[in-house]
Amino acid sequence: MPALLDLWKKMSAVPMGNKAFSLAFAQKAPYFATIRPTFRVIEPNHVELTFPKRRAVHNHIGTVHAIALCNGAEAAMGALAEVTIPKDKRWIPKxxxxxxxxxxxxxxTIIAETDPEQWAGDDPDLHVRVRALTKSGVECFDGVIKLWVTPKPAKA
Incomplete structure (x- = not known):
């Protein structure tokens, strides 16, 4: 959705704008706020965000909990889908x-990616690649989030 991309471009161009954007984005789906994401890159087919390792996202061994990683991946995927999807389609994670x-x-750091041709076809199954990196660049998580992408219904 171009509106989200336009908002990102305006807000990320000013000091602390990416933080303000990230806070607003997390309020749209409040569970995202539990990881305190900060978006770093938002563009069609590519989104990156970071979130801090802190006690609230720890598991029993003191590392970042698996579900916090999933939460970050879903936030990145959601932003990617919104700024990439054609205007005549809609999406839902499945x-x-x-x-x-x-x-x-x-x-x-969470990275979500797709290829432009994935959005052009008629196949409603679309896979968004996601991965997570530690501060030292070690990949600690990878996978796909499966979307169901269909035409928007005609307006009555």
Whole structure:
């Protein structure tokens, strides 16, 4: 949706604008606020956000909890879908296939990506690739979030 991309471009161009945008985005789906995401890149087919490793997102061994990683991935995917989807289509998540590949022992960067041609076809199944990196660049999480993309119904 161009409105979200336009808002991002305006807000991220000013000091602390990405923080303000991230706070507003997290209020749209309040569960996202639990990880305190900060969007770093929002463009069609590519979104990056970070969130801090802090006690509220720890698991029993003191690393970032798996569900906090999933929450970050879903936030990044949602922003990606909104700024990438063609105007005549709508989307809804329908599943997630995730692999935990290393301990998430630092602040986290989440990356969500698609290819432009994925949005052009008629196949309603669309997979958004997601991954999480630790501060030192170790990939601690990868997978796909499955979307169901369909034409918008005609307005009555």
């Amino acid at each position: 599943g997630m296939d995730i692999n935990y590949t290393a301990k998430a022992d630092s602040d986290i």
